[in-house]
Amino acid sequence: MADKQLNSNDSIIYVGNKQPMKYVLGVVTQFQNGSEEVFVKARGRLISKAVDVVEILRNKLMKEVNVNNIETSTQKITGDKGDVNVSVISIRLLK
Amino acid sequence: MADKQLNSNDSIIYVGNKQPMKYVLGVVTQFQNGSEEVFVKARGRLISKAVDVVEILRNKLMKEVNVNNIETSTQKITGDKGDVNVSVISIRLLK
Numbered sequence: 001m002a003d004k005q006l007n008s009n010d011s012i013i014y015v016g017n018k019q020p021m022k023y024v025l026g027v028v029t030q031f032q033n034g035s036e037e038v039f040v041k042a043r044g045r046l047i048s049k050a051v052d053v054v055e056i057l058r059n060k061l062m063k064e065v066n067v068n069n070i071e072t073s074t075q076k077i078t079g080d081k082g083d084v085n086v087s088v089i090s091i092r093l094l095k
Numbered sequence: 096m097a098d099k100q101l102n103s104n105d106s107i108i109y110v111g112n113k114q115p116m117k118y119v120l121g122v123v124t125q126f127q128n129g130s131e132e133v134f135v136k137a138r139g140r141l142i143s144k145a146v147d148v149v150e151i152l153r154n155k156l157m158k159e160v161n162v163n164n165i166e167t168s169t170q171k172i173t174g175d176k177g178d179v180n181v182s183v184i185s186i187r188l189l190k
Contacts, residue, residue, distance in 0.1 A: 047142055072149060
């Protein structure tokens with residue numbers, strides 16, 4: 001992903017094809033390492049899993065987490081068959 | 096169309112297994128019928144499609160639509176194998 005909004009104080013967890021719990025623990029680790037905010041991001045069909053990750057996090061492991069903001073956008077991806085539009089979600093979590 | 100729809104201030108479009116464009120047109124119709132706000136809601140794997148619906152809407156058919164707020168939650172569903180937690184998304188759109 002060409003998302004270069006990295007800042008020293010924020011962390012981004014990109015949700016991929018592994019089990020949701022892997023990404024849940026990734027978020028917990030980022031907060032434990034001192035991040036003030038963590039973004040959970042996903043594209044396409046993985047958007048559903050990103051929401052699962054946040055729901056598992058705040059229901060089970062980090063009940064104090066604050067889901068500060070959820071934004072969606074569209075990315076154009078160039079593939080073999082031309083450009084394809086893919087939806088993106090970005091979920092901002094605060095401790 | 097039923098006249099009573101003209102009086103409703105909010106409408107809900109539940110995203111299911113049909114093509115995204117069906118739900119996009121459903122939202123447009125609700126606004127055309129006088130709704131001030133429309134909620135797009137989905138559960139589980141359909142969450143990704145709900146985001147697609149909103150992105151198609153605001154990129155193609157209703158560029159003036161305002162994605163006011165996105166919330167997620169968890170629903171407990173009782174099935175044959177006991178309770179299952181399912182993530183839910185609710186996207187609030189304003190004209």
